[in-house]
Amino acid sequence: xxxxxxxxxxxxxxxxxxxxxxxxxxxxxxxxxxxxxxxxxxxxxxxxxxxxxxxxxxxxxxxxxxxxxxxxxxxxxxxxxxxxxxxxxxxxxxxxxxxxxxxxxxxxxxxxxxxxxxxxxxxxxxxxxxxxxxxxxxxxxxxxxxxxxxxxxxxxxxxxxxxxxxxxxxxxxxxxxxxxxxxxxxxxxxxxxxxxxxxxxxxxxxxxxxxxxxxxxxxxxxxxxxxxxxxxxxxxxxxxxxxxxxxxxxxxxxxxxxxxxxxxxxxxxxxxxxxxxxxxxxxxxxxxxxxxxxxxxxxxxxxxxxxxxxxxxxxxxxxxxxxxxxxxxxxxxxxxxxxxxxxxxxxxxxxxxxxxxxxxxxxxxxxxxxxxxxxxxxxxxxxxxxxxxxxxxxxxxxxxxxxxxxxxxxxxxxxxxxxxxxxxxxxxxxxxxxxxxxxxxxxxxxxxxxxxxxxxxxx
Amino acid sequence: xxxxxxxxxxxxxxxxxxxxxxxxxxxxxxxxxxxxxxxxxxxxxxxxxxxxxxxxxxxxxxxxxxxxxxxxxxxxxxxxxxxxxxxxxxxxxxxxxxxxxxxxxxxxxxxxxxxxxxxxxxxxxxxxxxxxxxxxxxxxxxxxxxxxxxxxxxxxxxxxxxxxxxxxxxxxxxxxxxxxxxxxxxxxxxxxxxxxxxxxxxxxxxxxxxxxxxxxxxxxxxxxxxxxxxxxxxxxxxxxxxxxxxxxxxxxxxxxxxxxxxxxxxxxxxxxxxxxxxxxxxxxxxxxxxxxxxxxxxxxxxxxxxxxxxxxxxxxxxxxxxxxxxxxxxxxxxxxxxxxxxxxxx
Numbered sequence: 071x072x073x074x075x076x077x078x079x080x081x082x083x084x085x086x087x088x089x090x091x092x093x094x095x096x097x098x099x100x101x102x103x104x105x106x107x108x109x110x111x112x113x114x115x116x117x118x119x120x121x122x123x124x125x126x127x128x129x130x131x132x133x134x135x136x137x138x139x140x141x142x143x144x145x146x147x148x149x150x151x152x153x154x155x156x157x158x159x160x161x162x163x164x165x166x167x168x169x170x171x172x173x174x175x176x177x178x179x180x181x182x183x184x185x186x187x188x189x190x191x192x193x194x195x196x197x198x199x200x201x202x203x204x205x206x207x208x209x210x211x212x213x214x215x216x217x218x219x220x221x222x223x224x225x226x227x228x229x230x231x232x233x234x235x236x237x238x239x240x241x242x243x244x245x246x247x248x249x250x251x252x253x254x255x256x257x258x259x260x261x262x263x264x265x266x267x268x269x270x271x272x273x274x275x276x277x278x279x280x281x282x283x284x285x286x287x288x289x290x291x292x293x294x295x296x297x298x299x300x301x302x303x304x305x306x307x308x309x310x311x312x313x314x315x316x317x318x319x320x321x322x323x324x325x326x327x328x329x330x331x332x333x334x335x336x337x338x339x340x341x342x343x344x345x346x347x348x349x350x351x352x353x354x355x356x357x358x359x360x361x362x363x364x365x366x367x368x369x370x371x372x373x374x375x376x377x378x379x380x381x382x383x384x385x386x387x388x389x390x391x392x393x394x395x396x397x398x399x400x401x402x403x404x405x406x407x408x409x410x411x412x413x414x415x416x417x418x419x420x421x422x423x424x425x426x427x428x429x430x431x432x433x434x435x436x437x438x439x440x441x442x443x444x445x446x447x448x449x450x451x452x453x454x455x456x457x458x459x460x461x462x463x464x465x466x467x468x469x470x471x472x473x474x475x476x477x478x479x480x481x482x483x484x485x486x487x488x489x490x491x492x493x494x495x496x497x498x499x500x501x502x503x504x505x506x507x508x509x510x511x512x513x514x515x516x517x518x519x520x521x522x523x524x525x526x527x528x529x
Numbered sequence: 530x531x532x533x534x535x536x537x538x539x540x541x542x543x544x545x546x547x548x549x550x551x552x553x554x555x556x557x558x559x560x561x562x563x564x565x566x567x568x569x570x571x572x573x574x575x576x577x578x579x580x581x582x583x584x585x586x587x588x589x590x591x592x593x594x595x596x597x598x599x600x601x602x603x604x605x606x607x608x609x610x611x612x613x614x615x616x617x618x619x620x621x622x623x624x625x626x627x628x629x630x631x632x633x634x635x636x637x638x639x640x641x642x643x644x645x646x647x648x649x650x651x652x653x654x655x656x657x658x659x660x661x662x663x664x665x666x667x668x669x670x671x672x673x674x675x676x677x678x679x680x681x682x683x684x685x686x687x688x689x690x691x692x693x694x695x696x697x698x699x700x701x702x703x704x705x706x707x708x709x710x711x712x713x714x715x716x717x718x719x720x721x722x723x724x725x726x727x728x729x730x731x732x733x734x735x736x737x738x739x740x741x742x743x744x745x746x747x748x749x750x751x752x753x754x755x756x757x758x759x760x761x762x763x764x765x766x767x768x769x770x771x772x773x774x775x776x777x778x779x780x781x782x783x784x785x786x787x788x789x790x791x792x793x794x795x796x797x798x799x800x801x802x803x804x805x806x807x808x809x810x811x812x813x814x815x816x817x818x819x820x821x822x823x824x825x826x827x828x829x830x831x832x833x834x835x836x837x838x839x840x841x842x843x844x845x846x847x848x849x850x851x852x853x854x855x856x857x858x859x860x861x862x863x864x865x866x867x868x869x870x871x872x873x874x875x
Contacts, residue, residue, distance in 0.1 A: 268809075
């Protein structure tokens with residue numbers, strides 16, 4: 071794993087030593103090369119995990135997330151070029167350093183074996199993200215957004231630290247590879263109920279669960295484009311990944327402890343999808359749609375069936391790419407009109423037809439059109455939740471309908487109709503932007519040809 | 530101050546603490562405390578003003594009371610055990626009075642009221658000595674009597690200190706008061722683990738001293754004592770703002786910075802000793818601390834705080850000397866990967 075980690079750490083000296091006209095080229099190229107290295111991890115031959123050392127391993131669950139993380143860094147760099155173009159050189163280098171640092175921590179988080187190491191790196195991802203949101207965001211609300219983001223996550227995850235240490239006392243080691251085989255049922259007691267809560271709340275806040283989701287619209291809206299992309303695509307999936315790992319140790323309490331969270335998720339996905347229909351702010355719409363998709367993942371993880379795990383993993387990867395692409399599209403609107411209000415940038419199909427094609431593809435994958443992997447994820451989750459309880463089909467069906475409604479609402483409002491009379495001169499789509507969208511869409515479409523690599527370890 | 534006099538006084542402060550740390554006779558320890566107290570009063574009053582006089586008086590009164598309480602505990606110990614050697618204090622009365630006396634010296638709740646007011650009244654350099662060097666002597670005595678300390682009293686004081694340190698700092702804009710409340714909270718963390726594993730108290734003390742030294746050096750460099758004047762730093766020396774950001778986040782206990790290491794180790798030791806609710810509560814209360822540190826970073830490093838135009842071309846009359854800043858920065862932010870080395874302390 072060091073073959074990925076050390077080059078990513080080395081991206082930081084690369085930015086500081088590059089010349090002024092080469093920083094974007096150097097960093098984007100080398101981060102693309104690093105993502106090519108990580109692709110080799112997708113080859114998981116047998117049902118076991120690939121163990122590189124005592125500290126890092128890669129599993130059919132963590133490999134696709136790792137590839138997504140490393141794929142996203144060059145995309146983030148490409149997306150940030152425009153809004154950073156007017157800044158002094160040192161600030162550009164600082165921004166790229168923050169992104170590279172965040173990338174390092176994310177890679178180490180997804181491949182950590184020791185759960186305390188996972189925890190430390192999970193928390194460590196907060197610091198660069200806070201700096202990116204607060205330093206480079208554009209509105210005054212970003213200060214509040216940073217505070218909400220930091221404190222919601224920290225209050226959720228400090229009990230997790232205590233819980234992990236007490237589990238280490240009980241079982242002797244927190245190395246993930248060992249725990250898989252030692253696993254015993256947790257005895258039934260009040261303190262184990264609190265242990266369950268302490269372990270899960272950190273990831274519930276990160277996902278986010280419906281009642282604890284207030285930080286997400288603030289943080290996603292106020293962050294600059296790279297911050298929004300990494301938040302939506304990867305940081306939410308940290309919660310899902312953590313939940314998938316830790317529920318293995320928490321049986322049989324999960325059978326009854328999961329009910330409140332299942333109810334909150336099922337209700338929350340309908341609520342947040344419905345709120346999307348009433349949003350005026352484009353980024354806020356995409357943020358709430360993230361909450362809705364992640365609620366599906368929470369339902370899938372808490373049901374704990376093989377099909378639901380496959381659905382959760384596929385949905386995480388698919389949503390990562392789709393949501394990141396939608397944020398890039400929203401950003402291309404923002405850079406032209408300097409406003410996130412949807413109705414101020416209507417009828418763009420007549421002005422920017424190629425971008426309209428990307429909008430169409432992104433919206434179609436967001437509403438889980440067959441045969442995209444979004445559909446595979448959602449379908450597996452719907453089927454497994456139907457087998458868990460027949461009534462959930464009503465809520466799931468309603469959610470799919472409302473998702474389709476708001477995705478098409480977003481598409482039609484921004485693309486169709488007559489363009490506004492105040493868009494006199496907007497710049498045509500840059501090649502960089504088209505490349506960005508293509509690089510998002512291509513993995514998404516190609517994965518629908520071979521989805522088994524993202525279906526996780528229960529395939 | 531005349532340099533020779535200043536040297537003599539500083540040496541007396543140093544000698545006082547050394548006598549406390551190296552003695553095995555209780556009377557010598559008391560003498561060391563008194564020597565330290567008497568010599569530090571001129572240091573606190575270096576910049577003469579009525580406010581400094583008030584601060585020195587408050588400091589003298591509380592520390593003298595604490596020394597007298599300590600003397601009473603020593604005499605009770607003498608009465609019951611017949612010897613002056615510093616070992617485990619067998620008599621519970623003497624042990625409790627000694628703990629309270631040392632808590633008063635350190636500034637633990639409920640004896641914390643003097644810390645913000647004294648720190649605010651003195652100059653930044655004196656505040657630095659007050660919050661770092663002066664904590665060494667009482668902590669060394671607590672370390673030596675740790676097997677006999679009443680757990681209930683110490684844990685109550687520790688948890689209340691963390692709470693007061695976090696809550697009290699929320700309404701502050703004066704940097705010295707913020708550092709004072711941070712010192713109260715950190716003392717709380719240090720004394721919470723004293724009974725279970727005194728080595729971690731020393732670790733926490735070491736890292737706390739490094740972080741506080743760094744913070745004070747950065748404040749001295751920009752000669753700022755309020756949040757408002759600290760927010761002008763991006764005009765004068767933008768690199769200092771990055772260093773302030775890193776050190777403040779480290780003081781708040783965020784991974785992957787080294788301020789997380791003592792908190793993590795303390796939580797681990799407490800959990801191994803089967804207290805689960807206590808470290809959870811302590812950790813969540815430490816978030817109050819993190820809140821006002823983050824607010825400080827917002828005005829200093831993470832935003833370009835509004836300032837008048839003439840701040841951007843400010844005359845700098847002399848470059849302040851900041852001693853040892855680069856190693857301190859490294860020590861206060863990058864030590865977390867060295868955590869496995871703690872095994873050498875066994």
